[in-house]
Amino acid sequence: MSNPFDFLEPLVKLEEKITELETLASSTGVDTTREVGSLRETWAGESRRLFAGLTPWQRVMLARHPLRPQSSDYVDHMLDDFVPLAGDRRFGDDEAIITGMGRLGGIPVMLVGQQKGKDVHERKRCNFGMPHPEGYRKAMAKMRVAEKFNLPVIALVNTPGAFPGVEAEERGQSIAIAENIRDMSNLRTPIIVVVIGEGGSGGALGIGVGDRILMLQNSYFSVISPEGCAAILWKDGSKRDLAAERLKLTAGELARFGIVDEAVEEPAGGAHRQPAVMAGLLKDALLKHLRELQALTMDELLERRYRKYRAIGQFIESAGAATAAR
Amino acid sequence: MVLDRLRRANTGRDPKKIPDGLWVKCPSCAKTVFKRLVEERLDTCPECNHHFRMSARKRIAALIDDGTWQEWDADMSSADPLGFVDGKGYPERIAQQQAKTGLKDAVICGGGKLAGHSIGLGVSAFDFNGGSMGSVVGEKLTRLVERCTAARMPVIIVSASGGARMQEGLISLMQMAKTSAALARHAEKRQLFISVLTDPTMAGVMASYASLGDVIVAEPKAMIGFTGARVIQETIKQELPEGFQTSEFLHKYGQIDLIATRQEMKAELARIVSYLHHA
Numbered sequence: 001m002s003n004p005f006d007f008l009e010p011l012v013k014l015e016e017k018i019t020e021l022e023t024l025a026s027s028t029g030v031d032t033t034r035e036v037g038s039l040r041e042t043w044a045g046e047s048r049r050l051f052a053g054l055t056p057w058q059r060v061m062l063a064r065h066p067l068r069p070q071s072s073d074y075v076d077h078m079l080d081d082f083v084p085l086a087g088d089r090r091f092g093d094d095e096a097i098i099t100g101m102g103r104l105g106g107i108p109v110m111l112v113g114q115q116k117g118k119d120v121h122e123r124k125r126c127n128f129g130m131p132h133p134e135g136y137r138k139a140m141a142k143m144r145v146a147e148k149f150n151l152p153v154i155a156l157v158n159t160p161g162a163f164p165g166v167e168a169e170e171r172g173q174s175i176a177i178a179e180n181i182r183d184m185s186n187l188r189t190p191i192i193v194v195v196i197g198e199g200g201s202g203g204a205l206g207i208g209v210g211d212r213i214l215m216l217q218n219s220y221f222s223v224i225s226p227e228g229c230a231a232i233l234w235k236d237g238s239k240r241d242l243a244a245e246r247l248k249l250t251a252g253e254l255a256r257f258g259i260v261d262e263a264v265e266e267p268a269g270g271a272h273r274q275p276a277v278m279a280g281l282l283k284d285a286l287l288k289h290l291r292e293l294q295a296l297t298m299d300e301l302l303e304r305r306y307r308k309y310r311a312i313g314q315f316i317e318s319a320g321a322a323t324a325a326r
Numbered sequence: 327m328v329l330d331r332l333r334r335a336n337t338g339r340d341p342k343k344i345p346d347g348l349w350v351k352c353p354s355c356a357k358t359v360f361k362r363l364v365e366e367r368l369d370t371c372p373e374c375n376h377h378f379r380m381s382a383r384k385r386i387a388a389l390i391d392d393g394t395w396q397e398w399d400a401d402m403s404s405a406d407p408l409g410f411v412d413g414k415g416y417p418e419r420i421a422q423q424q425a426k427t428g429l430k431d432a433v434i435c436g437g438g439k440l441a442g443h444s445i446g447l448g449v450s451a452f453d454f455n456g457g458s459m460g461s462v463v464g465e466k467l468t469r470l471v472e473r474c475t476a477a478r479m480p481v482i483i484v485s486a487s488g489g490a491r492m493q494e495g496l497i498s499l500m501q502m503a504k505t506s507a508a509l510a511r512h513a514e515k516r517q518l519f520i521s522v523l524t525d526p527t528m529a530g531v532m533a534s535y536a537s538l539g540d541v542i543v544a545e546p547k548a549m550i551g552f553t554g555a556r557v558i559q560e561t562i563k564q565e566l567p568e569g570f571q572t573s574e575f576l577h578k579y580g581q582i583d584l585i586a587t588r589q590e591m592k593a594e595l596a597r598i599v600s601y602l603h604h605a
Contacts, residue, residue: 162533164553164561169571172581173552178506178537185507186514201490201499202533202552209503223490223499223530232492233412247495248408257407259496309507310468312500313461314405 004061010050011269014043047268054218056250057241060226062218062270063197064160069275071098071113071156074196077279078286079104079111085142091171094135095125096159097207099142101151105287110146112139112207113156116197129198130163133176136206140180143187152190152290155207160225162203177206184209185309186302190293192286194264195219195251196271211305212289213259215251216282217266222249259312261289344369344378352376354547368588377545377588379525382434382451385484389447389592390438397436398473399466404431407461410493419455419493427453431462432487435470440482441596443603446474448483452526457487459531460494464501467535471508471519480518480603481509482595485536489529502534509538518602520595523550523573523582541598542582544573545591550582 018039021032054062062068075082079102086093098115101108114131117123139155146153162173184191184207191210199208199221215221222229229243230236248254251263264285271278293301344350350361354376364371368388369378380388386395403420410416424430432454437446448470450457467483474481490498509519521539523532525548533552536542544550551571559566569575576582586594 162552164558166558166562166564166566166570169551169553169558169575170579172579174532175537175581177533177552178502178535181503181534182506182510182538185503186510202502202530205499205502206533209507221496223495224492229492246408246410246412247492249496254496257497259500306507306511309500309504312497312504313465314407314494314497315461315465316403316405317399318401 005065007050007054007058008270010046011043014039014046018043044268051217051266051268051270055241055245056220056247056253057226057244059218059250060198060220060240060244062272063220065270065272067272068197069271069278070118070158071111071115071196072118073275074113074156074279074282075100075102075111077276078102078283079109080106082111085145086138088134088137088141090137091134094127094132094138096127096129096131096163097135097139099138104154104283104290107287107290108151109290110142110151110153111156112142112153113196114158114204114207116158127163129159130161131159131203131206132163132165132168133171133173136162136176136180139207140183143184143189143191147187147189150189152192152293153187153210154286155191155193155210157193157195157199157204157208157221158197158219159200159203160198161200162206177202180206181209185305188298188302190290190301191305192289192293194282194286195221196282199249200225209309211293211301211308212261214262214264214282214285214289215254215260216264216271216278217251218270219251220244220249221251221254221260222247370588375546375587377525377547379452379486380588381453382429382449385449386434386436386438386447388588389440389482389484389595391441395436395438397434399435399469400430402430402462402466404460404462404494406493407497408493408495410495412493416493423455427451429454431466432457432459432491433463433466435466437473437479440599441592443596443599444479445599446470446477446479446481448481450484450486450524450531452486455491457485457531458489458491458498459487459501460491460498461501463487463491464498464504467505468508471505471512475508475512475515475517478515478517480520480599481512482520482522483535484522484524485527485531486524487527487529487531487536489531499530502530505535506538509535513540518599520598522591522595524548526550528552528554537581539583540602541584543591543594543598544576544582544585546573546585546587548573550576 025032082102084100116129117126193210195215226240226244230239254260267274267277352371355374357373369380406416435448523544
């Protein structure tokens with residue numbers, strides 16, 4: 001099978017050259033500063049050009065990159081003094097969603113974040129980021145605490161979808177997601193949702209309702225996976241790149257639809273190249289939105305949140321005129 | 327999405343729908359029964375009471391008192407926000423569904439009396455693109471709920487849907503949030519919502535408004551769940567338990583309040599309204 005990240009090959013080649021020159025310099029003492037500098041500039045230019053022209057499917061691939069920063073990375077780089085909180089107080093502790101309190105630039109927040117896991121063991125424990133009902137209930141239990149003590153909620157979305165399994169159905173996957181969607185719609189504290197990787201359908205929406213929806217540049221948010229869409233429409237999962245294009249699932253496209261409030265820029269080469277830089281950029285964006293939201297009264301905040309979702313939809317009413325929802 | 331079911335519905339080979347002709351073979355008891363008899367008993371089998379899928383119009387007639395029904399937002403139809411093309415364009419697909427069903431989209435909403443109680447009622451039309459929820463379904467249901475909240479009226483929604491409508495992308499997914507937010511406000515005003523689940527209620531519809539009833543009622547043996555059985559089977563590579571994702575399964579696992587046959591449904595809903603609605 002071909003490397004799914006072939007499109008990054010020009011950058012990798014340049015990086016290899018840079019490393020070669022640096023090794024040469026340290027082993028022989030030859031001064032390669034000028035050559036390395038110029039190669040770095042080439043790399044930066046190439047990276048800008050390449051990332052500006054990525055196809056939606058390539059962005060989906062980046063969103064799923066094995067080294068892409070996860071919720072735990074944002075906890076490490078973005079929050080101080082993190083206190084992890086576990087369990088839904090009903091059934092168990094679903095590690096596919098991590099929850100806890102931390103300080104974001106000094107502001108205490110409640111973080112709720114989907115976690116895929118970083119190595120084989122953690123991935124298994126996290127069920128590859130596919131939550132069970134107890135994960136959604138754990139998230140809501142912590143959001144209730146946040147509401148009670150006036151902590152804003154930061155929800156980091158990164159899931160291929162809610163887990164499709166027998167036990168998930170037995171324990172009420174639909175109901176858990178539905179209740180979270182409802183309860184986040186009128187939770188009495190600011191909520192900022194960030195899609196940091198995969199925004200897989202209902203499983204993403206289960207922690208994905210808030211006052212602001214941000215998306216990292218190379219993340220996606222979709223009603224169905226490109227593979228699923230291609231399988232239905234063309235009976236051919238390999239047409240996933242075409243499906244990704246048709247579904248309009250990238251940050252840029254969704255911002256144009258007015259669903260996403262900000263597409264957060266990623267560092268050169270993608271978020272996985274520089275997790276700490278990525279976390280810094282996201283932290284700045286979060287603080288900006290948080291300040292705006294904290295200036296509102298609770299009634300204003302909730303009314304605007306309601307209006308935000310109320311306005312999503314396009315339809316035709318009488319006389320053939322297309323209308324957006326009121 | 328419940329693909330295999332949707333595909334059958336689209337090709338007109340849906341065994342759960344009553345086929346044309348004088349006689350029908352019941353898919354449940356396999357007996358050949360007189361079609362008019364089936365229709366006279368609200369599309370159920372006279373031998374085993376199997377519930378065939380029922381059209382939205384017929385459902386309304388079965389629940390609402392004669393001469394009291396008033397339809398709301400009847401002329402709303404789908405736009406094409408994504409410019410979605412898969413072989414044919416989405417507008418063409420919609421036009422085809424409209425011609426096939428005589429409906430504008432996959433839900434009918436309105437107000438009327440149910441055994442004397444004024445209620446707002448929304449009914450999914452599974453015939454129309456698998457009852458899927460895009461902008462029109464989301465908007466009509468949200469208006470229904472908002473209208474009933476303002477008028478302090480109970481809302482009843484009868485669902486039959488494969489989930490969110492793929493051709494409107496994330497806009498469809500967001501209808502889950504829009505309808506659920508409207509129901510949250512309805513609940514804040516302490517107004518009643520009864521969710522009625524019929525065959526099938528799945529995915530994005532079940533994971534939003536359909537699961538948010540103060541009381542959740544299902545018809546017998548309806549398929550209800552989040553992920554379609556085929557996808558689950560492909561994921562876990564195990565046989566699914568007998569009766570998985572049926573009304574009875576959900577009842578056993580504490581997810582719905584009661585199962586009512588189609589013959590009992592109107593009286594059952596009226597009883598619930600009489601307890602929980604204070605005009």
